[in-house]
Amino acid sequence: MLNKTYLVTAGPTHEQIDPVRYIGNYSSGKMGFAIAERLAELGAKVILVAGPVSIETQNPSILRVDVISADQMFEKCHAYFPTCDGAIMVAAVADYKPVHFSPEKMKRSDEILTLSLCPNPDIAASLGQIKRKDQVLVGFALETANDEKKAMLKLQKKNLDLIVLNSLGDHQAGFKFDTNKVTILDQSGVVFTSELKLKSEIAIDIVNKIIETQQSRVGMF
Numbered sequence: 001m002l003n004k005t006y007l008v009t010a011g012p013t014h015e016q017i018d019p020v021r022y023i024g025n026y027s028s029g030k031m032g033f034a035i036a037e038r039l040a041e042l043g044a045k046v047i048l049v050a051g052p053v054s055i056e057t058q059n060p061s062i063l064r065v066d067v068i069s070a071d072q073m074f075e076k077c078h079a080y081f082p083t084c085d086g087a088i089m090v091a092a093v094a095d096y097k098p099v100h101f102s103p104e105k106m107k108r109s110d111e112i113l114t115l116s117l118c119p120n121p122d123i124a125a126s127l128g129q130i131k132r133k134d135q136v137l138v139g140f141a142l143e144t145a146n147d148e149k150k151a152m153l154k155l156q157k158k159n160l161d162l163i164v165l166n167s168l169g170d171h172q173a174g175f176k177f178d179t180n181k182v183t184i185l186d187q188s189g190v191v192f193t194s195e196l197k198l199k200s201e202i203a204i205d206i207v208n209k210i211i212e213t214q215q216s217r218v219g220m221f
């Protein structure tokens with residue numbers, strides 16, 4: 001029985017342009033949901049902050065908090081993180097949002113349209129700044145080149161304990177697919193590499209690594 005509480009983020013965020021349009025991405029939420037299910041199966045309390053996805057949670061013990069935008073996800077994560085033993089940031093948060101929301105549907109014209117965008121808050125990095133020593137923070141990285149080096153820089157920049165790297169170059173891995181292939185790194189380098197397998201199986205590997213990381217710290221503080 002895993003007597004701990006975890007925050008998991010999953011899915012994309014949608015950044016509204018006008019009442020009928022948004023900026024989004026192809027994240028299905030499957031990997032984050034699989035991790036939430038695995039943690040719940042082991043008896044952990046799970047708070048799943050989910051962007052707009054079309055999948056359901058299976059385990060009734062999961063507390064699902066639905067959000068649309070990165071700002072909403074930021075707010076919910078900060079509300080729940082202090083009560084958690086760890087956070088697993090799987091969501092594909094939009095990097096940018098429109099500077100202005102148009103309350104009226106924008107009209108078509110023959111002119112070139114320029115949309116001004118401003119950066120969204122980095123939720124994982126902001127949790128990394130307030131993380132306590134007893135909390136574990138896990139991020140994801142989706143890269144297309146120089147993968148491990150970039151993932152390691154990301155781990156350091158965001159003050160993560162573990163980073164899970166998906167490579168877009170891997171066939172059938174990453175966004176939309178039911179399968180994935182990952183490499184897990186900690187501050188010392190690569191600590192785990194998986195085969196291509198079901199996201200539910202990858203979730204078991206990731207959760208095992210998280211538990212191992214927390215257990216190795218027992219007695220350290």
Ligand code: C5P
Nearest residue numbers: 089090091093120121122123124139140
């Ligand atoms: O910097 P990049 O977007 O590649 O970082 C990916 C990791 O950071 C993922 O764990 C993602 O959930 C998290 N992230 C976040 N808030 C953002 C951007 C990324 O929590 N605005």
